[in-house]
Amino acid sequence: SQQGEEDPQALSIQEGENATMNCSYKTSINNLQWYRQNSGRGLVHLILIRSNEREKHSGRLRVTLDTSKKSSSLLITASRAADTASYFCASEYNNDMRFGAGTRLTVKP
Amino acid sequence: EAEVAQSPRYKITEKSQAVAFWCDPISGHATLYWYRQILGQGPELLVQFQDESVVDDSQLPKDRFSAERLKGVDSTLKIQPAELGDSAMYLCASSSPGQASYEQYFGPGTRLTVT
Numbered sequence: 001s002q003q004g005e006e007d008p009q010a011l012s013i014q015e016g017e018n019a020t021m022n023c024s025y026k027t028s029i030n031n032l033q034w035y036r037q038n039s040g041r042g043l044v045h046l047i048l049i050r051s052n053e054r055e056k057h058s059g060r061l062r063v064t065l066d067t068s069k070k071s072s073s074l075l076i077t078a079s080r081a082a083d084t085a086s087y088f089c090a091s092e093y094n095n096d097m098r099f100g101a102g103t104r105l106t107v108k109p
Numbered sequence: 110e111a112e113v114a115q116s117p118r119y120k121i122t123e124k125s126q127a128v129a130f131w132c133d134p135i136s137g138h139a140t141l142y143w144y145r146q147i148l149g150q151g152p153e154l155l156v157q158f159q160d161e162s163v164v165d166d167s168q169l170p171k172d173r174f175s176a177e178r179l180k181g182v183d184s185t186l187k188i189q190p191a192e193l194g195d196s197a198m199y200l201c202a203s204s205s206p207g208q209a210s211y212e213q214y215f216g217p218g219t220r221l222t223v224t
Contacts, residue, residue: 030211035215041217042216042218088151088152095140095211097211101149102150
């Protein structure tokens with residue numbers, strides 16, 4: 001069964017705008033990871049944040065984690081058409097990783 | 110850059126037939142995962158191997174699905190007999206527990222259509 005929920009289910013923005021996706025999970029975690037999936041392809045790892053971290057940056061990506069609320073957010077700044085994809089959060093505990101249902105992001109040129 | 114290989118990329122089969130998928134993980138990765146992804150949903154774990162041993166197959170429908178990783182390298186997932194509800198993307202991933210991150214590397218997937 002899936003562990004978490006992403007919000008929103010779908011997001012459509014213009015190129016250059018920022019995109020924020022949220023994720024909630026249900027149990028304790030060692031870390032939370034975000035993945036991207038282009039249509040019909042496998043998933044690509046974007047960023048990992050450990051349970052004792054609150055914020056992490058990687059290029060145009062910013063991830064936050066609030067373990068008290070069991071939630072995380074992914075911010076993509078200055079979005080590009082190539083960022084169009086589905087984004088999944090995955091909560092990991094003792095090498096057991098559970099994915100959410102994903103947010104479908106569309107970036108219009 | 111090393112990649113996870115999967116074949117076939119697409120498979121169409123009739124219900125009640127047998128079907129098999131193959132995965133070759135990144136060299137040196139001891140942990141291998143098979144996921145099923147229904148359209149519009151996230152991946153759901155079917156089975157996890159550590160070397161040649163199954164460490165989690167609690168979500169694998171064992172009456173029709175089987176998985177093996179005989180030499181602890183490549184792996185095969187089989188469905189027999191296939192049912193209409195098995196239509197989905199089957200993803201293979203690998204990771205190296207020696208890494209602190211447990212980041213998983215995914216293959217391109219096999220899109221199965223059961224008619």
